Amino acid sequence: MTCNVAFIGLGxxxxxxxxxxxKAGHNVTVFNRTxxxxxxxxxxxxxxxxxxxxxxxxxxxxxxxxxxxxxxLKQVTLGENGLFHSAKKxxxxxxxxxxxxxxxxxxxxxxxxxxxxxxxxxxxGGQSGAEGGILTVMVGGDExxxxxxxxxxxxxxxxxxxxxxxxxxxxxxxxxxxxxAGVVQGLSEAINFGINAGLDxxxxxxxxxxxxxxSWQMENRYKTMVEDKFDYGFAVDWMxxxxxxxxxxxxxxxxxxxxxxxxxxxxADVQKMGGNxxxxxxxxxxxxxxx
Ligand code: NAP
Numbered sequence: 001m002t003c004n005v006a007f008i009g010l011g012x013x014x015x016x017x018x019x020x021x022x023k024a025g026h027n028v029t030v031f032n033r034t035x036x037x038x039x040x041x042x043x044x045x046x047x048x049x050x051x052x053x054x055x056x057x058x059x060x061x062x063x064x065x066x067x068x069x070x071x072x073l074k075q076v077t078l079g080e081n082g083l084f085h086s087a088k089k090x091x092x093x094x095x096x097x098x099x100x101x102x103x104x105x106x107x108x109x110x111x112x113x114x115x116x117x118x119x120x121x122x123x124x125g126g127q128s129g130a131e132g133g134i135l136t137v138m139v140g141g142d143e144x145x146x147x148x149x150x151x152x153x154x155x156x157x158x159x160x161x162x163x164x165x166x167x168x169x170x171x172x173x174x175x176x177x178x179x180x181a182g183v184v185q186g187l188s189e190a191i192n193f194g195i196n197a198g199l200d201x202x203x204x205x206x207x208x209x210x211x212x213x214x215s216w217q218m219e220n221r222y223k224t225m226v227e228d229k230f231d232y233g234f235a236v237d238w239m240x241x242x243x244x245x246x247x248x249x250x251x252x253x254x255x256x257x258x259x260x261x262x263x264x265x266x267x268a269d270v271q272k273m274g275g276n277x278x279x280x281x282x283x284x285x286x287x288x289x290x291x
Contacts, residue, residue, distance in 0.1 A: 029040035127233030
């Protein structure tokens with residue numbers, strides 16, 4: 001079935017995601033704050049561009065956002081030209097940004113009052129996952145709404161799962177980020193250790209990646225970490241945003257997260273080294289610096 005879809009936020013992730021929805025045959029209207037990106041998008045894919053989120057969402061059956069943090073999300077939703085001022089009754093709004101569970105629940109409730117539905121649906125898989133249309137999407141919200149939105153979310157993902165009620169998608173993403181933070185620090189320490197020990201890291205990785213030490217980060221990032229190449233998508237600034245969300249939520253639900261707190265400080269060191277836009281595997285840079 002062809003649907004009218006609005007997509008707001010054509011960043012590293014949103015740009016190709018909106019592209020996959022268009023390629024699947026839906027009528028897509030995009031909005032991006034920096035107009036040049038939307039202009040480029042409509043030359044590359046079939047679709048229209050709008051001048052505000054409100055205009056993009058007019059008449060849409062499905063509305064998607066993929067913006068930065070809680071404040072950015074509030075601007076494009078509840079702000080003066082936000083999509084909440086035009087979303088039609090019965091439509092479904094899916095937010096793919098990584099934000100707090102709190103703001104997600106707030107939007108869920110406000111959408112309900114206005115007669116449309118909201119799903120928090122943060123993503124994992126990085127820039128390559130977005131460009132390949134193979135993201136993992138963790139969803140919070142109502143089951144009947146999820147069932148209707150799933151075929152559209154499927155356009156840009158390989159795994160979509162409803163985890164539980166509103167906010168559950170964001171809580172799942174928090175767990176995802178906790179796992180990544182610890183693994184990347186461990187991998188950084190091991191690689192730096194191996195280099196200092198004079199080992200052939202390729203041979204080491206070829207061997208230990210077949211055993212219990214294996215991880216996505218090891219498979220996909222060890223080479224670039226050895227070579228100090230940190231231009232692979234998920235920025236340190238975004239990781240710090242996510243870990244702050246984790247630490248605040250952990251305080252609320254009484255969970256100790258000591259490793260997450262330490263790794264967050266290590267990412268702050270990377271920022272001080274100028275690594276704000278380096279990817280999140282750059283934790284190794286602060287270890288190499290200390291040699
Ligand atoms: P990005 O490349 O920096 O893009 C952010 C997008 O949001 C841009 O389109 C930006 O518009 C828009 N935006 C930000 N603030 C806005 C505001 N106040 N009003 C209107 N538009 C605004 O970021 P990204 O990497 O695509 O990430 C987007 C979201 O996905 C974030 O929540 C991030 O944590 C999450 N995420 C990212 C990755 C990854 O690997 N990159 C992976 C998983 C999840 P402009 O073009 O005008 O700046």
